[in-house]
Amino acid sequence: MRISRAHLDQVVAHALRDAPDECCGLLAVRDGDVVAVHELENVLQGPKVFGFELGGSSYPRAMMAIDDADAEAGVLYHSHTRSAPYPSQTDINFGRDRNRLPGVEWLIIGTKGTEPEARSFLIAEDGEVTEVPVTVLD
Numbered sequence: 076m077r078i079s080r081a082h083l084d085q086v087v088a089h090a091l092r093d094a095p096d097e098c099c100g101l102l103a104v105r106d107g108d109v110v111a112v113h114e115l116e117n118v119l120q121g122p123k124v125f126g127f128e129l130g131g132s133s134y135p136r137a138m139m140a141i142d143d144a145d146a147e148a149g150v151l152y153h154s155h156t157r158s159a160p161y162p163s164q165t166d167i168n169f170g171r172d173r174n175r176l177p178g179v180e181w182l183i184i185g186t187k188g189t190e191p192e193a194r195s196f197l198i199a200e201d202g203e204v205t206e207v208p209v210t211v212l213d
């Protein structure tokens with residue numbers, strides 16, 4: 076994906092604001108470019124729960140807004156607050172489920188280190204993880 080510095084800053088700010096809980100959201104993409112950030116409610120959010128699950132009313136609302144903008148929900152993002160920004164087994168199980176957002180890029184913001192780290196992945200149906208580039212446009 077190609078993402079502007081401003082949009083990436085918005086995603087990172089969301090991750091830092093929700094830490095130590097994980098945040099999640101969708102990025103609207105048109106022709107490979109991120110055109111909007113949609114923060115989603117993390118229904119697993121809570122001090123003792125790690126991981127994320129889409130839910131609440133924010134998810135269908137975001138999907139409708141993305142559709143209205145003639146864009147696609149091309150990227151699902153979430154944060155890892157205490158592990159490296161690489162898909163966990165839970166993420167892989169979710170990502171390979173073709174009933175849920177097939178083919179999206181998985182952008183993971185790692186907030187464990189001193190500097191937040193953004194990495195993106197594709198998760199195939201067989202569970203294979205492939206890193207894809209995050210091109211930041213200034």
Ligand SMILES: [Zn+2]
Pocket residue numbers: 153154155161162163166
């Ligand atoms: Zn994860």
